[in-house]
Amino acid sequence: MAASLGAAFFRTRPELETPDVQFHVQPFSKDNLVDSTHDFSAFTASACQLRLESTARLALKSEHANDYPAIHPNYLSTTMDCETLVAGIRIARRIGACEPLKSIVTGEHAPGSDVGDAHDEILAWARSSATTIFHPTGTCKMGSDTMAVVDQRLTVHGVPGLRVADCSVMPRIVSGNTNAAAIMIGEKASAMILEDVSRG
DSSP states (O other): SOOOOOOEEEEESEEESSSSSEEEEEESOOSSSSSOOOOOOOEEEEEESSSSSOOEEESSSSSOTSSSSSSEETTTOSHHHHHHHHHHHHHHHHHHHSTHHHHOOOTTTTTTTTSOOHHHHHHHHHHHHHOOOOOOOTTTTTTTTTTTTOOTTTTTOOOOOOBOOSSGGGGSOSSOOOOOHHHHHHHHHHHHHHHOOOOO
């Protein structure tokens, strides 16, 4: 069974031309990805912001290759990201308060009744519980600037013959799931490799 059996894309503001939140519904409930499910009947409704402005930072801890790097995700570090996620959580709550869910939902485990509708209350809860989802991208971005890792043919700058062909080459994440984009990148890389081989 897939984790998210229900999905939708929403605009948190009417003036937006395209959705800025992806909405997921999972037929189970848990506090985080590693814990067991709760021992009560529940579902999870989550709001995932598209096109984040916040940027993570990766730093080396030492010169030793086996030492894990320091990862600073910098979640919710811009005003736009904060506004969007708070709006997404409010939409999730509104959906839960509509029929047919209203008749069968007996309570809200998280954020919970202690967290009201005030912006600061919702944002404080989001800061304490928000996390990344399963679509990491951008760690080997394509481009010609000093932060780019690969060029337009997916070859690592300064390392002839070495290519990267996955979602890490995206300069920015796509607005939604990355599976189709990952397949496209792989197909394009295969075609470019065949072109290079045919040229000798």
